[in-house]
Amino acid sequence: MTLALEIIIAAFLVAGGIFGLIGSYGLLKLRDPMQRLHAPTKATTIGVGTALVASAFHLVLQGQGISWHELLITLFLLLTAPVSALFLAKTHLFRTIPKSDLPDPGTGTPWATHDDAWPVQPERSTPPS
Numbered sequence: 857m858t859l860a861l862e863i864i865i866a867a868f869l870v871a872g873g874i875f876g877l878i879g880s881y882g883l884l885k886l887r888d889p890m891q892r893l894h895a896p897t898k899a900t901t902i903g904v905g906t907a908l909v910a911s912a913f914h915l916v917l918q919g920q921g922i923s924w925h926e927l928l929i930t931l932f933l934l935l936t937a938p939v940s941a942l943f944l945a946k947t948h949l950f951r952t953i954p955k956s957d958l959p960d961p962g963t964g965t966p967w968a969t970h971d972d973a974w975p976v977q978p979e980r981s982t983p984p985s
Contacts, residue, residue, distance in 0.1 A: 858917060861913065861916075861917045862917070864913065865910045865913050865914050865917065866910075868906045868907070868909055868910035868913065869906075869907060869910045871903075871906050872902075872903040872904065872905070872906035872907035872910065873903065873907075874903070875899045875900065875902045875903030875906065876899070876900050876903030876904065877903075878895070878899045878903075879895050879896045879898070879899030879900030879901075879903060880895075880896070880900065881895075882894070882895025882899065883895050883896050889948050889952075890945060890948060893941055893944055893945055893948070894941075897937050897938065897940075897941035901933060901934065901937040904933060905930045905933055905934060908927075908930045908933075909926070909927075909930060911923065911926050912926040912927055912930075955967070
Protein backbone atom coordinates (compact mmCIF):
# COMPACT_ATOMS: atom_id res chain seq x y z
CA MET A 857 0.00 0.00 0.00
CA THR A 858 2.77 2.49 0.82
CA LEU A 859 4.59 1.75 -2.44
CA ALA A 860 1.47 2.65 -4.42
CA LEU A 861 1.09 5.91 -2.47
CA GLU A 862 4.76 6.75 -2.98
CA ILE A 863 4.34 6.19 -6.72
CA ILE A 864 1.30 8.49 -6.72
CA ILE A 865 3.24 11.15 -4.80
CA ALA A 866 6.17 10.86 -7.22
CA ALA A 867 3.77 11.16 -10.18
CA PHE A 868 2.28 14.33 -8.69
CA LEU A 869 5.75 15.80 -8.16
CA VAL A 870 6.88 14.94 -11.69
CA ALA A 871 3.64 16.35 -13.16
CA GLY A 872 4.06 19.53 -11.08
CA GLY A 873 7.63 19.91 -12.30
CA ILE A 874 6.60 19.41 -15.92
CA PHE A 875 3.78 21.96 -15.64
CA GLY A 876 6.11 24.44 -13.93
CA LEU A 877 8.73 23.95 -16.63
CA ILE A 878 6.20 24.41 -19.42
CA GLY A 879 4.81 27.55 -17.77
CA SER A 880 8.26 29.03 -17.27
CA TYR A 881 9.29 28.23 -20.84
CA GLY A 882 6.10 29.84 -22.15
CA LEU A 883 6.73 32.94 -20.06
CA LEU A 884 10.15 33.33 -21.64
CA LYS A 885 9.44 32.35 -25.25
CA LEU A 886 5.97 33.62 -26.12
CA ARG A 887 6.06 36.94 -27.95
CA ASP A 888 2.82 38.71 -27.01
CA PRO A 889 2.16 39.92 -23.44
CA MET A 890 -1.27 38.29 -23.42
CA GLN A 891 0.26 34.96 -24.44
CA ARG A 892 2.97 35.36 -21.82
CA LEU A 893 0.30 35.98 -19.21
CA HIS A 894 -1.51 32.76 -20.14
CA ALA A 895 1.48 30.46 -19.62
CA PRO A 896 2.27 31.12 -15.95
CA THR A 897 -1.31 31.58 -14.81
CA LYS A 898 -2.38 28.19 -16.13
CA ALA A 899 0.59 25.86 -16.23
CA THR A 900 2.57 27.13 -13.27
CA THR A 901 -0.53 27.32 -11.08
CA ILE A 902 -1.30 23.69 -11.81
CA GLY A 903 2.36 22.79 -11.22
CA VAL A 904 2.48 24.40 -7.78
CA GLY A 905 -0.93 22.95 -6.94
CA THR A 906 0.15 19.40 -7.75
CA ALA A 907 3.34 19.81 -5.69
CA LEU A 908 1.25 20.97 -2.72
CA VAL A 909 -1.14 18.02 -3.14
CA ALA A 910 1.86 15.68 -3.25
CA SER A 911 3.12 17.25 0.00
CA ALA A 912 -0.28 16.70 1.63
CA PHE A 913 -0.34 13.05 0.50
CA HIS A 914 3.19 12.58 1.84
CA LEU A 915 2.12 13.78 5.30
CA VAL A 916 -0.81 11.36 5.21
CA LEU A 917 1.59 8.57 4.26
CA GLN A 918 3.82 9.41 7.23
CA GLY A 919 0.84 9.10 9.54
CA GLN A 920 0.61 12.79 10.49
CA GLY A 921 -2.93 13.12 9.19
CA ILE A 922 -4.40 15.50 6.65
CA SER A 923 -2.43 18.71 6.20
CA TRP A 924 -4.97 21.48 5.94
CA HIS A 925 -2.22 24.05 5.30
CA GLU A 926 -1.31 22.56 1.92
CA LEU A 927 -4.95 22.13 0.92
CA LEU A 928 -5.83 25.70 1.87
CA ILE A 929 -2.77 27.10 0.06
CA THR A 930 -3.76 25.10 -3.04
CA LEU A 931 -7.34 26.38 -2.86
CA PHE A 932 -6.13 29.97 -2.36
CA LEU A 933 -3.76 29.64 -5.32
CA LEU A 934 -6.44 28.22 -7.61
CA LEU A 935 -8.87 30.98 -6.64
CA THR A 936 -6.54 33.98 -6.81
CA ALA A 937 -4.43 33.21 -9.90
CA PRO A 938 -7.31 33.65 -12.40
CA VAL A 939 -8.42 36.89 -10.75
CA SER A 940 -4.93 38.41 -10.86
CA ALA A 941 -4.56 37.27 -14.48
CA LEU A 942 -7.86 38.97 -15.32
CA PHE A 943 -6.67 42.25 -13.79
CA LEU A 944 -3.35 42.07 -15.63
CA ALA A 945 -5.11 41.32 -18.93
CA LYS A 946 -7.58 44.18 -18.49
CA THR A 947 -4.74 46.57 -17.66
CA HIS A 948 -2.87 45.49 -20.79
CA LEU A 949 -6.03 45.86 -22.87
CA PHE A 950 -6.73 49.29 -21.43
CA ARG A 951 -3.20 50.63 -21.90
CA THR A 952 -2.39 49.28 -25.36
CA ILE A 953 -5.53 48.81 -27.46
CA PRO A 954 -7.62 51.83 -28.46
CA LYS A 955 -11.38 51.59 -28.05
CA SER A 956 -11.90 51.91 -31.80
CA ASP A 957 -9.84 48.74 -32.48
CA LEU A 958 -11.87 46.49 -30.16
CA PRO A 959 -14.42 44.12 -31.73
CA ASP A 960 -18.10 44.47 -30.96
CA PRO A 961 -18.81 42.64 -27.67
CA GLY A 962 -22.15 41.43 -29.06
CA THR A 963 -24.12 42.41 -25.96
CA GLY A 964 -25.33 45.83 -27.08
CA THR A 965 -23.23 47.52 -24.42
CA PRO A 966 -19.68 48.86 -24.70
CA TRP A 967 -16.64 47.14 -23.24
CA ALA A 968 -16.44 47.70 -19.48
CA THR A 969 -12.70 48.26 -19.71
CA HIS A 970 -13.08 51.24 -22.02
CA ASP A 971 -15.47 53.88 -20.82
CA ASP A 972 -15.44 57.57 -21.60
CA ALA A 973 -14.00 58.54 -18.23
CA TRP A 974 -10.62 56.88 -18.96
CA PRO A 975 -9.33 57.68 -22.44
CA VAL A 976 -6.57 55.56 -23.93
CA GLN A 977 -3.23 57.30 -24.09
CA PRO A 978 -1.76 57.40 -27.61
CA GLU A 979 1.16 55.12 -28.36
CA ARG A 980 4.57 56.78 -28.40
CA SER A 981 6.56 56.52 -31.56
CA THR A 982 9.78 57.63 -29.85
CA PRO A 983 11.00 56.73 -26.39
CA PRO A 984 10.49 59.37 -23.73
CA SER A 985 13.50 61.59 -23.08
